[in-house]
Amino acid sequence: MLKNTTVIQRPDRVTLFASCMVDQLAPNVGENTVEVLEYLGVSVDFLNDQTCCGQPAFNSGFRSEAHPVAERFIDLFEKVKGPIVVPSGSCAAMVRNYYGDLFRNDKELAGRAKRVGDRLFELTEFLSHFFGTDAIAGKSDGYATYHKCCHLLREIGVDEQPIEMLVNIEGLEFSPLERADVCCGFGGAFSVKMPDISSAILDEKLDFIEANGSSTVVAADTGCVYQMQGGLRRRGSDVQVVHIAQVLAESIRNRSTSEPKR
Amino acid sequence: MKPLTVNFRSKAALTLADAQIQQSIEHVYTGFFKGRLTAAGETPDWENLRTKGKAIKDHTIAHLDYYLGLLTDNVEKNGGSVFFADDAEEARQHILDLAHKLKIKTVIKSKSMVSEEMGLAEAMTDEGFETVETDLGEYIIQLANETPYHLIAPAVHKSRADVARLLDDDYKDGDRVPDATELTMMAREKLRGVFERADMSVTGVNFAVAESGSIALVTNEGNGRMSTTVPRVHVAVMGMEKIVPSIQDLSTMLRILIRSATGQRISTYVTMVNGKRKPDEEEGPEEFHLVIMNNGRQKLLEDPQLRESLNCIRCGACLNACPVYRKVGGHAYGWVYPGPIGAIVTPVLTGLKDADNLPSASSLCGACHDACPVKINIPRMLLELRYRTAEGSTDKVERTSSAKERGIWKAWRMGMMGRKRFDIGSRIASIALKPLSRNGWLKKAPPPLSGWTSTRDFPVIAASSLKSRLKKRSGDLK
Amino acid sequence: MADRAKFIAGVTAGLGRTEVLSPTSITETAGFEDAATAKANAVKASIDALERSKDLADQMAEEAAKAGWKVHRASNSEDAVNYVARICIEKKAKSVLRSNHDAIDQIGVEAAITNAGATLETTEHHGENSQAQIEKSKSKAFSADIGITGVDYAIAETGTVVLHPRSGLSRLVSLAPPTHIAVLRPGEVLDSLDELFAMERNDFMSGELAGSMNLISGPSKTADIEGTTVTGIHGPLEVHLVILADE
Numbered sequence: 001m002l003k004n005t006t007v008i009q010r011p012d013r014v015t016l017f018a019s020c021m022v023d024q025l026a027p028n029v030g031e032n033t034v035e036v037l038e039y040l041g042v043s044v045d046f047l048n049d050q051t052c053c054g055q056p057a058f059n060s061g062f063r064s065e066a067h068p069v070a071e072r073f074i075d076l077f078e079k080v081k082g083p084i085v086v087p088s089g090s091c092a093a094m095v096r097n098y099y100g101d102l103f104r105n106d107k108e109l110a111g112r113a114k115r116v117g118d119r120l121f122e123l124t125e126f127l128s129h130f131f132g133t134d135a136i137a138g139k140s141d142g143y144a145t146y147h148k149c150c151h152l153l154r155e156i157g158v159d160e161q162p163i164e165m166l167v168n169i170e171g172l173e174f175s176p177l178e179r180a181d182v183c184c185g186f187g188g189a190f191s192v193k194m195p196d197i198s199s200a201i202l203d204e205k206l207d208f209i210e211a212n213g214s215s216t217v218v219a220a221d222t223g224c225v226y227q228m229q230g231g232l233r234r235r236g237s238d239v240q241v242v243h244i245a246q247v248l249a250e251s252i253r254n255r256s257t258s259e260p261k262r
Numbered sequence: 263m264k265p266l267t268v269n270f271r272s273k274a275a276l277t278l279a280d281a282q283i284q285q286s287i288e289h290v291y292t293g294f295f296k297g298r299l300t301a302a303g304e305t306p307d308w309e310n311l312r313t314k315g316k317a318i319k320d321h322t323i324a325h326l327d328y329y330l331g332l333l334t335d336n337v338e339k340n341g342g343s344v345f346f347a348d349d350a351e352e353a354r355q356h357i358l359d360l361a362h363k364l365k366i367k368t369v370i371k372s373k374s375m376v377s378e379e380m381g382l383a384e385a386m387t388d389e390g391f392e393t394v395e396t397d398l399g400e401y402i403i404q405l406a407n408e409t410p411y412h413l414i415a416p417a418v419h420k421s422r423a424d425v426a427r428l429l430d431d432d433y434k435d436g437d438r439v440p441d442a443t444e445l446t447m448m449a450r451e452k453l454r455g456v457f458e459r460a461d462m463s464v465t466g467v468n469f470a471v472a473e474s475g476s477i478a479l480v481t482n483e484g485n486g487r488m489s490t491t492v493p494r495v496h497v498a499v500m501g502m503e504k505i506v507p508s509i510q511d512l513s514t515m516l517r518i519l520i521r522s523a524t525g526q527r528i529s530t531y532v533t534m535v536n537g538k539r540k541p542d543e544e545e546g547p548e549e550f551h552l553v554i555m556n557n558g559r560q561k562l563l564e565d566p567q568l569r570e571s572l573n574c575i576r577c578g579a580c581l582n583a584c585p586v587y588r589k590v591g592g593h594a595y596g597w598v599y600p601g602p603i604g605a606i607v608t609p610v611l612t613g614l615k616d617a618d619n620l621p622s623a624s625s626l627c628g629a630c631h632d633a634c635p636v637k638i639n640i641p642r643m644l645l646e647l648r649y650r651t652a653e654g655s656t657d658k659v660e661r662t663s664s665a666k667e668r669g670i671w672k673a674w675r676m677g678m679m680g681r682k683r684f685d686i687g688s689r690i691a692s693i694a695l696k697p698l699s700r701n702g703w704l705k706k707a708p709p710p711l712s713g714w715t716s717t718r719d720f721p722v723i724a725a726s727s728l729k730s731r732l733k734k735r736s737g738d739l740k
Numbered sequence: 741m742a743d744r745a746k747f748i749a750g751v752t753a754g755l756g757r758t759e760v761l762s763p764t765s766i767t768e769t770a771g772f773e774d775a776a777t778a779k780a781n782a783v784k785a786s787i788d789a790l791e792r793s794k795d796l797a798d799q800m801a802e803e804a805a806k807a808g809w810k811v812h813r814a815s816n817s818e819d820a821v822n823y824v825a826r827i828c829i830e831k832k833a834k835s836v837l838r839s840n841h842d843a844i845d846q847i848g849v850e851a852a853i854t855n856a857g858a859t860l861e862t863t864e865h866h867g868e869n870s871q872a873q874i875e876k877s878k879s880k881a882f883s884a885d886i887g888i889t890g891v892d893y894a895i896a897e898t899g900t901v902v903l904h905p906r907s908g909l910s911r912l913v914s915l916a917p918p919t920h921i922a923v924l925r926p927g928e929v930l931d932s933l934d935e936l937f938a939m940e941r942n943d944f945m946s947g948e949l950a951g952s953m954n955l956i957s958g959p960s961k962t963a964d965i966e967g968t969t970v971t972g973i974h975g976p977l978e979v980h981l982v983i984l985a986d987e
Binding site: 286289292293296304305317318320321322324325326327330331344346348396397398399400402415416418420421422425441442443445446447449453454457459472473474476482483484485487488490491492496506507508509511512513516517524527528529530533534535536539542543545546554556560563564599630689691710714 | 743745746747748749750751752753754755756757759760761762763767768769770771772773778779780807863865874877878879881882898899900905906908909910911912913932933934936937938940941943950951952953954955956957958959960961962963964965966967968970972973974975976
């Protein structure tokens with residue numbers, strides 16, 4: 001969890017950082033994120049020029065390519081005030097935990113990056129920290145389980161809070177996933193560079209998902225969602241893997257009244 | 263040991279397809295990984311111990327030159343000899359020369375990864391010494407003519423039937439497979455005589471205590487104790503980084519090592535020897551030799567970004583936590599040290615070119631960092647090595663990325679440097695992939711995504727980006 | 741061939757320095773605690789062991805059992821001796837090797853062991869340590885059925901017995917025979933590894949560090965075959981802890 005955040009008060013306005021994957025592959029996650037935040041009384045700004053935080057190139061070792069993209073991210077987002085929210089643990093980790101390494105030869109830029117990072121939150125981190133895990137408490141049905149995405153868990157430090165949010169949804173039957181904290185095998189480019197190993201790790205995850213019996217698997221990072229959904233589809237399984245923003249947004253829509261919380 | 267890391271992908275593929283090994287490796291999770299979690303949970307000040315352990319190692323490495331001097335002075339004061347080996351060949355040759363000089367016939371070995379770096383057992387056998395591995399797991403793989411599969415459990419990949427074929431002279435395929443106890447007793451019998459007649463032992467060192475010139479060995483079987491007791495010559499081999507400053511430090515280090523390795527609160531035996539036997543002792547070695555080896559650790563030491571890897575106390579916890587290791591097994595890594603720590607030290611100690619696959623063989627899940635008793639930040643160093651191989655940031659490291667890959671990331675960067683081209687890129691991809699897709703998913707994607715679709719469906723690029731949807735949704739969004 | 745100076749100079753250079761730097765910081769490692777501190781720590785550990793000897797003995801019994809020792813709490817010396825004799829008979833022991841720990845003298849095992857049909861031998865050479873004597877000692881240990889020792893310390897945290905091999909206490913007596921019996925007296929149990937190493941460090945700082953030390957926490961074991969734990973691979977298959985009562 002963000003220990004040195006410069007955001008003290010519960011904010012009523014945030015800027016959304018979609019992440020390149022959500023922007024291009026899963027824009028519904030972005031829309032759902034906006035819906036959830038607005039329900040809680042938070043206005044959401046969107047910087048139209050945003051693209052990517054640079055993580056894909058950085059993780060593959062191409063720091064000279066990642067650097068300008070990351071610098072562009074800082075240029076863009078330092079111009080807005082207030083908290084930045086991203087529905088991705090791995091992107092939040094990139095900005096908060098790895099920009100320092102990427103910019104290690106440029107102290108000034110590293111300082112600017114830190115100031116942005118100090119007010120950047122992953123979505124479930126933001127929700128649980130400022131609003132509590134019972135703030136939404138919407139309605140749903142069906143059987144769901146939760147996979148703990150690695151960067152959200154180990155780099156950002158969000159563990160059980162999303163589960164608490166799910167448990168607080170009326171009508172949703174939650175059952176914990178065995179080995180929930182073991183990687184799904186995505187790892188970004190790893191999933192394509194070493195697909196056999198990535199898939200072997202995925203197979204174990206999917207075996208536990210199928211043994212769990214839930215019809216829905218919830219996760220907080222789009223890459224992991226697609227790794228698992230893509231594998232389940234290939235197995236001919238009906239199990240749906242959805243981003244937590246979608247589950248929360250749906251639970252809001254399902255309530256008999258849909259007045260904003262505040 | 264000759265590195266075969268160049269074969270990582272093919273060896274990994276073989277292991278992935280081997281159902282029996284996949285079943286055997288499960289024990290690494292259910293036994294060792296779970297064991298560590300339980301032991302850590304039962305230790306009230308576990309996190310403080312980890313912090314303390316890291317502080318001891320950081321301090322030791324930062325003053326490694328001082329502590330090497332102190333250790334040497336004290337080993338010599340206790341009547342022992344210290345040999346400094348720049349590389350594995352020098353170390354191995356010294357031990358061979360020593361064995362010849364002292365007219366050794368039978369050599370017993372206790373588990374030592376450093377001795378694997380030297381290929382010592384084979385070399386000694388080739389030179390005519392009866393050389394026997396005495397750790398049961400090492401003994402099994404010696405019989406199998408293989409290399410260790412795991413730092414703590416070298417034969418973890420072997421089934422009982424495999425072991426029976428190696429240990430049981432009467433066993434034939436199709437017979438009832440002897441149980442673990444029967445096989446273990448066979449090994450005990452076979453090795454008993456060897457212990458009695460051994461005249462030289464080679465052990466590793468879990469911790470070398472600088473202030474007193476002591477070495478500490480952590481074992482469960484008793485072969486470590488045999489090795490420091492029976493033969494007239496005891497040779498201990500160590501990587502130069504395996505030092506702790508003080509006897510009192512052992513209290514912290516033993517606690518975190520043993521719980522992290524196997525989940526035990528303490529190993530069955532912890533042996534501390536302070537040189538050769540004292541004049542009035544009943545038994546014990548007449549001569550004690552300590553071989554301190556560099557063998558490329560210099561490169562880790564010199565590199566502020568990689569120096570932390572020298573804090574490793576070789577517990578194997580990172581292996582047990584690693585989803586990649588648990589699928590590809592120990593042999594795929596092609597050298598002495600598998601798993602996450604192996605992915606760092608192998609490329610550097612053996613020369614990055616052949617081993618550049620290893621830092622990429624990771625999903626960066628961070629489980630290794632969580633598991634490490636001395637909090638080594640392995641993911642950060644894997645990323646650092648990826649940087650070196652992709653773009654070659656120092657004069658010692660060769661860039662091994664292909665022009666094609668560099669081109670891909672250049673194109674990626676250009677596509678990310680402006681929203682317009684970002685959107686255009688998406689449109690193009692969306693249009694290109696649409697005919698290949700059904701219901702928003704692709705079963706077969708073109709390269710570089712073909713690897714993905716060999717085993718998973720791939721989602722198509724959305725028809726409209728988030729930006730356009732948010733614009734539509736609410737006209738006043740900035 | 742690397743000589744010491746060259747090797748260490750290489751390490752110095754690798755650390756980005758031109759000279760060896762003596763560490764001055766005092767917090768990270770106990771290596772800076774002086775002799776007085778070491779003594780104070782050891783004294784504290786000893787006092788603790790005496791003051792809490794009953795609780796520590798109880799904890800030791802519990803932890804030792806968990807670690808695989810067969811624990812027997814003797815109500816008195818006779819009871820302890822009978823237990824030892826029973827083991828000799830059960831194991832059909834012909835030869836029992838003993839250390840010269842006072843604890844064994846205190847309970848007086850000789851007669852009982854002889855009555856059980858075994859010979860009791862000592863491991864002491866009485867000053868003669870020729871190679872021939874050492875070979876004799878070795879073969880005695882490898883052919884003995886039972887090894888019986890006292891303890892130099894025990895550790896309650898882990899169910900551990902600590903031995904400092906020396907004249908009268910061979911390294912093999914607790915290792916080679918298939919059965920080891922350790923006789924523990926009240927007041928010999930330390931709380932944890934911290935206290936043990938405090939004692940050891942104090943010994944070291946006073947110039948009295950033992951030649952070697954063995955921590956024993958149960959029977960010899962391995963899990964190298966299919967992860968199944970089996971006892972008695974190279975060391976004893978069975979270890980007995982006889983805890984004497986306060987007399």
